[in-house]
Amino acid sequence: MPATAATARQASVTALRFGRAASMGALAALILFAGVWGSWGTAQHVMLTKGRERGTVKVTRCDGGTCSGPFTPQSEGAKARTRVEIEKSVAVRKGETYDVVLKPGTGDALRCGPAGILYAWLPLGGALLLASVVVAGGMRLMRVAWVLGLTGAGLLTAAFAAVR
Known part of the structure; x- marks a missing residue:
């Protein structure tokens, strides 16, 4: 095999490796x-809870893909609500109370703290x-x-x- 053919083959193998x-x-x-x-x-x-409504929710009802319950505020400017929704998952059980943060402008609650961040x-x-x-x-x-x-x-x- 001529030297140019071996060099061309080596160059094509190198190009394929780089491409991959x-x-x-x-x-x-x-x-x-x-x-x-x-x-x-x-x-x-x-993670960025400053200025958001923080508090707790006691889950009283679960149906479909969501659970709901009353919201008790813990941060300044947060309002008590009779019902907020939290996504039903392995992390939420009926009868339990969870620390939550509310999405701005909605009644959707998200778990906060270390468990909420990891989740x-x-x-x-x-x-x-x-x-x-x-x-x-x-x-x-x-x-x-x-x-x-x-x-x-x-x-x-x-x-x-x-x-x-």
């Missing part, structure tokens, strides 16, 4: 961006796990993949432990 790494890196970044985007809609209300970031935890597989398989960066995977698993585990 670049496309998988873009896919992993897109997955992580989607995880942050999915989490931020709830996390912004839970809000669950989509990012799943995205970290998925991105770790893409980074390991597509980019061959095993250490980075382990860090992403363990971070995602830690976030999911911490959220599960906090909402119980």
Whole structure:
């Protein structure tokens, strides 16, 4: 085989490796961006509570995908309400009282505190796990993949432990 053919083959293999790494890196970044985007809609209300209505809700009724109960204010400027809604999930049980923050302009309540923050970031935890597989398989960066995977698993585990 002439030297130019071997050089051309080596160049094409290098280009394919770079293309694979670049496309998988873009896919992993897109997955992580989607995880942050999915989490931020709830996390912004839970983490940045200054100026928002904070208080407690005692869950008295659950039907469908929501639970409801009376809201007792704990922050300045918050008003008592006879009924606010909180999403029904493994983190909400009838008869329990939860610290919540209300979404501005609505009667929707979100859990606040450490449990609420971890629960809000669950989509990012799943995205970290998925991105770790893409980074390991597509980019061959095993250490980075382990860090992403363990971070995602830690976030999911911490959220599960906090909402119980």
